[in-house]
Amino acid sequence: MTPLQQVSEHVDPLIYISLALLFGIAAQFKAMHGSSFLRRILTTFGNKFGILYAVIIVTSLFSPLILNDVVILILTPVLISYSKEFEVDIAPLIVAEITFTNIASTLTPLGNPQNILLWQASGVSATDFVLGTWFPLLVSAIVSATVLYPLSKKMKNRSNDILNNTGSSIPPIYLLIVIITIFSSNLLGIPSVLALGISFMLGFIFTFRSLPSIQREFDLKSLFILYSLIASITIIGVLIEPFVASYAFQAASGAQPFSALFIGALSNLISNVPTTQLILSLTNVSPHQAPNIAVEAGLAGNIGPIGSFANLLALLLLRRAGFEIRKAILLQLVIGSISFLPAFI
Numbered sequence: 001m002t003p004l005q006q007v008s009e010h011v012d013p014l015i016y017i018s019l020a021l022l023f024g025i026a027a028q029f030k031a032m033h034g035s036s037f038l039r040r041i042l043t044t045f046g047n048k049f050g051i052l053y054a055v056i057i058v059t060s061l062f063s064p065l066i067l068n069d070v071v072i073l074i075l076t077p078v079l080i081s082y083s084k085e086f087e088v089d090i091a092p093l094i095v096a097e098i099t100f101t102n103i104a105s106t107l108t109p110l111g112n113p114q115n116i117l118l119w120q121a122s123g124v125s126a127t128d129f130v131l132g133t134w135f136p137l138l139v140s141a142i143v144s145a146t147v148l149y150p151l152s153k154k155m156k157n158r159s160n161d162i163l164n165n166t167g168s169s170i171p172p173i174y175l176l177i178v179i180i181t182i183f184s185s186n187l188l189g190i191p192s193v194l195a196l197g198i199s200f201m202l203g204f205i206f207t208f209r210s211l212p213s214i215q216r217e218f219d220l221k222s223l224f225i226l227y228s229l230i231a232s233i234t235i236i237g238v239l240i241e242p243f244v245a246s247y248a249f250q251a252a253s254g255a256q257p258f259s260a261l262f263i264g265a266l267s268n269l270i271s272n273v274p275t276t277q278l279i280l281s282l283t284n285v286s287p288h289q290a291p292n293i294a295v296e297a298g299l300a301g302n303i304g305p306i307g308s309f310a311n312l313l314a315l316l317l318l319r320r321a322g323f324e325i326r327k328a329i330l331l332q333l334v335i336g337s338i339s340f341l342p343a344f345i
Helices: 003-010 013-031 034-049 051-062 068-086 090-105 113-122 126-153 170-188 192-202 204-217 220-252 258-270 272-282 290-300 309-320 326-344
Strands: none
Touching: 013 034, 013 068, 013 113, 013 170, 013 192, 013 204, 013 220, 034 051, 034 068, 034 170, 051 068, 051 090, 051 126, 068 090, 068 309, 090 126, 090 290, 090 309, 090 326, 113 126, 113 192, 113 272, 113 290, 126 170, 126 290, 126 326, 170 192, 170 204, 192 204, 220 258, 220 272, 258 272, 258 290, 258 326, 272 290, 290 326, 309 326
């Protein structure tokens, strides 16, 4: 069998279609003024619990439902504005955002690209996916929130008027429709890619009067970057299969502590989406193991700046705003390493 034939055997067009539809759902949400809605929610929780824990709550609520990158793109500029206005240290806020975006987005197949890959490749239902991820993620969230508590106490309560923004009730309604569609698909025997397609099309009920906004909000550049990563890792996986297949198989089988160590280390060398794709290119992942790999890859993304694409986005926005990112990276290394420990469960 030629290398080209080997590569073609590892290419699943449904994965690429699923990722495009996931980006489409995110575009629908943003076209419904989802950014304003999330800012309003951040204001509400900020006034009650303080800005740091407001970030934790908002990211925990919405990262499982829309792409973690979208949450980062919406919230990071708000946190930058808050930090400049009230002279608050930006590093703990960014670390809280990154940490809980990665933790919460790992809960469902919708939260991040590597989950879509695992969901599509393994055939696990959305319900079983959540049942397999929720416990270690809850432990990670509790531990991380506890470690961040001393940092939150250093931030005095301040007026959050800078965050105020009017918001519509349409974005949460749409997210509810998406959740119902996705999680009922396995009960109705609907393939996951079709459920995503239906969810995307239902968004036009709310955005049909502003169709150009869907095109503007669709992050085509990021999607192509993601496609390139997946395709290149698939090719690399075929070429290096004789050398790493046994390690990938052991990681896919869920053998601990090897699985968490392998996925954690590799994710912080090449990021968690390519790591997931590499494993899927070299071995079959069972529906039972897919949630475990999702947890390991998702929590591994918390450790280093390249562990997750969401991390890179947040740090890039921070640097563009003129902030020093070294403190955020060092703090993320500490918090991320602690938050990764439940991956060994």
